[in-house]
Amino acid sequence: MYRVNPLITFILTIISIPVVSQTKLLYSYQDLSHAYYQKQKDSLTKAWVCPAIYKDKNTQKKYKEIWDERTQFITRAIEADNYVHDNEVYSYVDGIINQLVQANKQIIPQKPLLLIDRSSSANAYAIGNNIIAVNLGLIVFSQSREELSLAIAHELSHNILTHPETAMKQRAEWLSSDEYQQSLNAVLNSKYERLSRLKKVLENYSFSRSKHQRYHESDADSLAIILLKKSNITFNADFFLRLDSSDNIYQHHLKNPVKQYFITYNLSFDDSWTRKRSKGLSTRAYSFRDTSGIEDSLKTHPECVERYNKTKPFTVSQGIYNAIPANIHDKANKMLIWNMYSNMSLTPCLYRILMEKDNGNKDEWYDFMIHNIITGLYYADRELHRFNAIGVTQKELISQDYYELQTMLEQIPRDKLEQYCKVIQEAGFWKIMPASERALKSFLYTLALDPDNSEKNKARAAKEFDVANSGSMYCELTQNFETK
Structure with a gap:
């Protein structure tokens, strides 16, 4: 009788077993911000006490309201799982921050808290109090580590220059001013276009995950270039031109x-x-023409072409780029x-x-x-x-x-x-x-x-x-x- 070699039988058995995909989970449920950042959320609520900086009671009251609004913005975003702490992606972005901090210790004495925002918008934002958030959309959009580093350095610069805090003060002073009250009364007393005029009066700093905030952008760009240079990270102004089309992904x-x-x-x-x-x-026939000139969320920044022209002289020729x-x-x-x-x-x-x-x-x-x-x-x-x-x-x-x-x-x-x-x-x-x-x-x-x-x-x-x-x-x- 012919006997089958046991080794061959074993090999055939292994081959016949269906191959199961080795796709790993992207992150665990416990990595979502409501769980991972629970301690930080509680600490922020206790630590972010509004300072008394105004003698005028009305101005100080408005300032506290805006201050508390920022605290609520970040704590509610954490509770809503707007952030995630995946070790692999987080470590990569955090590595860029480490490099920037180590090379610029004099102006960044303490490493900021990094949050990975799950938004698809190609954006990052400074929250103030040494906290920045980087969107997944920006990581996906960026073609190189250097492009991502520029965006991060830009947001670090906002915090270094205390732009979020300055914007809150300016808003408190405006909302408590006689000029604001007069403008508001003029809108309420008008007969036409009340809504559009009211929006114009109220237009100022607000907390948002999806839109850039238009304040001191040129200063942040300038400081970001300095941070990159000291960190030996290549700067190229062409990134601003790419950034101008980042909201157009669905036009591809x-x-x-x-x-x-x-x-x-x-x-x-x-x-x-x-x-x-x-x-x-x-629903009539529509011509899907070029719409690149339409204002998008990024246009709340100065025009990207303008930013490109201002920073082009600082582009590093023959710089090193890492995908x-x-x-x-x-x-x-x-x-x-x-x-x-x-x-x-x-x-x-x-x-x-x-x-x-x-x-x-x-x-x-x-x-x-x-x-x-x-x-x-x-x-x-x-x-x-x-x-x-x-x-x-x-x-x-x-x-x-x-x-x-x-x-x-x-x-x-x-x-x-x-x-x-x-x-x-x-x-x-x-x-x-x-x-x-x-x-x-x-x-x-x-x-x-x-x-x-x-x-x-x-x-x-x-x-x-x-x-x-x-x-x-x-x-x-x-x-x-x-x-x-």
Whole structure:
């Protein structure tokens, strides 16, 4: 009798076992700011006591209100999980700060607290009191460590020059002034354009995660260049020109027709879904011309071209540039996309994924996210808030491809959307997905496709996921459905 070699049997057994994707979780649920920064949040609340700097009681009262508003801004942002402390991405950004601090100890005696903001906006911001935040969107947008360093040095400069504190004082003095009261009375007594005039009167410093604040920008640029030079980090004014287009990501075109991305997953597609069927001026034929001149959030800074011209003489010729490491860029991008999905901002989330597909990215995690988006959209439709989940963006800020995708998500019939969910739940990539992703698939099935649409059933599914995947970042989604 022929006997099979035991070693060969063992090897064949190993080969026959399905390969499971080694995709690691981007971060743990405990890395979200409500948990990770709990101690810092409590410390900030106690430590940020408004100083008494004005003799005038009204001015001091206004100053305290603005001071407390800043404290509430940062503590509420921490509670809302606007920040995340992922070791890999955090360490990379923190390494830049370390280099800047070590080379500029005289003007940065104490290392600032860094927060990684989950926003997709290509931005960073100074909060004051030696705290800065760097958005995931800026990390993804930056092409080199030097570009990212410039943005960080710029925000460090705002704190060094006490611009946030100065702005709060100026606002308190303005709001308590006779001139402000007279201006306000003039608006209230007027008959026309009250709202626009009132906005102009109230226009001043406010706390925001998405927009730059327009105060002392030239000073911050100048000091940032000095910080970079002392740190042996290359400065190139060309970054300001790139920054001018950072809000235009959704004006980029896709390499393939929108339908092609769905057909790849064996999902039927009707071209009519990409065309508005309603009538009216708002849906007439629109020419997606160049809209780069339209004012965007970055234009609250002085014009980027102006900043470029002012700083061009300080550009280091033949400087050294280091690309953002692929693992840092990829992880930041995934974290950004997951945050957009968690906030049910589905169209921009999906568009970014399709752009990754265009770049040749074959990571199955993006297939997993396409499943989540389709299922999330069907769930939103089931709950009668599909339109909010799509997040409609005005035509002037998007490409024709983006508009077609947005329109398709809005107009695909409910029965076809249900079919999409069922087909993609059986897609081939699930065979190699990790356990936590497959567990989330089960949870999303309960939300979107389970005949039992009761809150009790959803809470049960959420609890099951959380118990089996307590450290998973996906708990951020499931815990919204647990019975409180």
